[in-house]
Amino acid sequence: MKSEILYPGAFPMVRVYLNEGETVKAESGAMVAASPTIDIESKMEGGFLGALSRKMLSGEKFFFQTLRAGRGAGEVLLAPTVPGEIVLLDLDGVNEYMVQKDGFLAGAEGVKIESKMQSLTRGLLGGEGFFILKIGGTGQLVLNSFGAIHKIDLKPNEEYIVDNSHLVAWTSTTTYNIEKASSGWIASLTSGDGLVCRFRGPGVVYIQSRNPSSFGNWIRQFIPVSE
Amino acid sequence: MNPTPNALCFGDGLPGAGAPCYVTVSADGLTMDPVGNASLGEEAIAFTAMSVQAGGLDHDQLVVSWGEGASARTLYLKDPVLIIAFRRAAPSALMAHLDRAAEQGRRARHSHRVLWGSAVGVVVGLGLLLWFGSDLIVEWAVARIPVQWEQKLGETVYQDFLTKETVLKEGPAVTAVQEMIQRMTVKIPNNPYTFQVSVVQSPVVNAFALPGGYVVVFTGLMKKAESGEEVAGVLSHELNHVLQRHGMERIVRMMGLAAVVSILVGDQQGLLGLARQVGMELATLKFGREQETEADVTGIRLLHDARIAPDGMIRFFERLSEKDKERVELFSTHPMSAARAERLKAELAALPKQTPEPFTFEWNSVQDSLGTSEPKK
Numbered sequence: 001m002k003s004e005i006l007y008p009g010a011f012p013m014v015r016v017y018l019n020e021g022e023t024v025k026a027e028s029g030a031m032v033a034a035s036p037t038i039d040i041e042s043k044m045e046g047g048f049l050g051a052l053s054r055k056m057l058s059g060e061k062f063f064f065q066t067l068r069a070g071r072g073a074g075e076v077l078l079a080p081t082v083p084g085e086i087v088l089l090d091l092d093g094v095n096e097y098m099v100q101k102d103g104f105l106a107g108a109e110g111v112k113i114e115s116k117m118q119s120l121t122r123g124l125l126g127g128e129g130f131f132i133l134k135i136g137g138t139g140q141l142v143l144n145s146f147g148a149i150h151k152i153d154l155k156p157n158e159e160y161i162v163d164n165s166h167l168v169a170w171t172s173t174t175t176y177n178i179e180k181a182s183s184g185w186i187a188s189l190t191s192g193d194g195l196v197c198r199f200r201g202p203g204v205v206y207i208q209s210r211n212p213s214s215f216g217n218w219i220r221q222f223i224p225v226s227e
Numbered sequence: 228m229n230p231t232p233n234a235l236c237f238g239d240g241l242p243g244a245g246a247p248c249y250v251t252v253s254a255d256g257l258t259m260d261p262v263g264n265a266s267l268g269e270e271a272i273a274f275t276a277m278s279v280q281a282g283g284l285d286h287d288q289l290v291v292s293w294g295e296g297a298s299a300r301t302l303y304l305k306d307p308v309l310i311i312a313f314r315r316a317a318p319s320a321l322m323a324h325l326d327r328a329a330e331q332g333r334r335a336r337h338s339h340r341v342l343w344g345s346a347v348g349v350v351v352g353l354g355l356l357l358w359f360g361s362d363l364i365v366e367w368a369v370a371r372i373p374v375q376w377e378q379k380l381g382e383t384v385y386q387d388f389l390t391k392e393t394v395l396k397e398g399p400a401v402t403a404v405q406e407m408i409q410r411m412t413v414k415i416p417n418n419p420y421t422f423q424v425s426v427v428q429s430p431v432v433n434a435f436a437l438p439g440g441y442v443v444v445f446t447g448l449m450k451k452a453e454s455g456e457e458v459a460g461v462l463s464h465e466l467n468h469v470l471q472r473h474g475m476e477r478i479v480r481m482m483g484l485a486a487v488v489s490i491l492v493g494d495q496q497g498l499l500g501l502a503r504q505v506g507m508e509l510a511t512l513k514f515g516r517e518q519e520t521e522a523d524v525t526g527i528r529l530l531h532d533a534r535i536a537p538d539g540m541i542r543f544f545e546r547l548s549e550k551d552k553e554r555v556e557l558f559s560t561h562p563m564s565a566a567r568a569e570r571l572k573a574e575l576a577a578l579p580k581q582t583p584e585p586f587t588f589e590w591n592s593v594q595d596s597l598g599t600s601e602p603k604k
Contacts, residue, residue: 092232092247092262093231093232093233093247094232094233094234094235094245094247094305095235095244095245095247096305098284151243152243153242153243153244154243155237155238155239156237156238156292156299156301171244171245172283172284172285172288172305173235173237173245173282173283173284173288173303174284175282175283175284176284201237202237202243202245202301202303203237203243203244203245204243204244
């Protein structure tokens with residue numbers, strides 16, 4: 001599998017080349033177009049229970065699409081639902097990424113995806129929910145974001161503070177704590193962006209330049225209310 | 228062919244996500260072979276030169292650091308096989324570090340599990356308690372809410388409500404209702420509430436009492452009643468909702484369930500909105516069947532104590548339910564079933580007989596002061 005990003009920026013697509021027999025896992029509904037040699041299978045990653053738990057717990061789609069180049073090499077075009085950048089990561093078997101539930105777009109056959117329960121405080125306050133995706137294995141991983149993707153490199157023990165709704169993914173060597181940004185808890189909860197994550201290196205944190213829930217709140221005022 | 232990497236190396240000049248490398252354990256240290264990274268050469272690190280700790284998001288990785296300044300390197304080992312091999316080979320001086328690291332990891336995982344377990348236990352327990360033993364808990368909680376809070380809450384809603392309605396300031400109707408309340412309240416032992424009553428101009432056949440003792444009677448109800456005793460019956464029932472703090476019980480129950488639900492779904496913003504929302508519910512409070520029965524029974528007793536003919540309420544309900552069930556709003560919150568009427572009658576029969584004292588007002592003239600005796604159809 002080989003991928004390239006087309007139209008980088010707000011409305012990108014990914015072109016994935018598959019050799020005969022190769023497959024790519026994609027978020028269901030992500031396929032835009034494909035060569036006639038590509039077959040689409042809906043497969044429940046991790047079996048029915050795994051898929052069910054992923055659906056119920058992390059809000060991720062129940063099925064992944066598996067696109068298989070069964071009858072010869074071909075290409076697939078994939079696109080995320082929201083406007084925003086795409087990033088390609090190479091997994092080599094040692095590095096692992098924690099990915100917030102909307103961040104996964106596609107992954108090579110060797111990429112392993114599981115739902116992971118976060119600790120209580122992280123789940124309650126982190127804004128990512130109790131469950132996030134833990135993605136490891138080998139091969140290319142495609143993540144999407146809302147807005148532009150920004151990469152933060154952290155050296156050992158280097159710290160960085162991120163508003164939790166801007167998180168896309170982070171490596172599992174990175175630890176983080178939830179903190180409040182303002183001085184009081186009440187102020188934190190009412191001001192909207194009061195909770196932040198303090199990341200500590202080594203590792204990489206990917207953040208998105210737009211906040212989906214803020215955007216949702218903003219756009220809601222323009223939606224006509226039906227009587 | 229390159230070996231499969233089994234560790235990540237961090238340091239100056241290396242990729243932020245870590246340089247994949249292949250680590251092997253020997254008798255006196257580690258050998259690190261960077262996979263596919265030309266800028267990093269193979270390096271052997273003696274056990275004596277390194278420090279060890281647990282790390283990573285879940286405290287399940289072994290972190291090996293050595294060197295200083297620009298040549299400082301940190302290695303993250305995740306492979307359990309590699310970690311075990313390392314533990315076997317490492318000298319006991321380092322083992323102390325290692326054991327501490329392992330202990331840290333175990334403790335972190337343990338506290339993680341305990342935290343989750345107790346959180347789930349608390350939430351499930353709360354849910355079960357609220358579901359099954361809710362009455363006891365709610366009563367316990369309500370008993371701890373100061374009457375002043377209740378009054379403040381009730382007063383806010385009361386004033387809100389009254390500004391939207393036409394309130395009768397004076398006249399025979401107001402005097403009559405005040406007399407009823409007065410007759411009853413002096414008979415309430417240890418009454419912590421100061422009852423306030425307003426007569427509101429409205430064809431709605433209803434009356435309600437807010438927590439804290441704020442009573443509203445609609446003129447529609449007074450026009451429908453054939454005697455003052457009938458109105459007093461309804462008022463006595465409403466007063467007893469207040470005295471038994473039924474409104475607070477409903478609020479606490481609503482808050483409690485919703486609080487558990489919002490904890491379950493991890494929605495902390497919801498909790499905040501909740502308190503405000505519940506205030507809105509006050510005016511449209513619907514009581515449970517047990518609360519209605521309790522208010523019925525204590526209401527009849529209160530009427531009896533106040534020497535007001537206690538069958539007025541039953542008569543009023545029975546008379547109205549035959550005629551116009553749909554139009555009387557009172558029935559939406561006080562459905563009058565045959566069983567309920569029977570229970571009221573039985574309760575009435577059990578009370579000692581006495582001669583009721585009539586009210587000082589003429590009911591007919593009270594009704595006349597309200598205008599036409601039939602509300603607009």
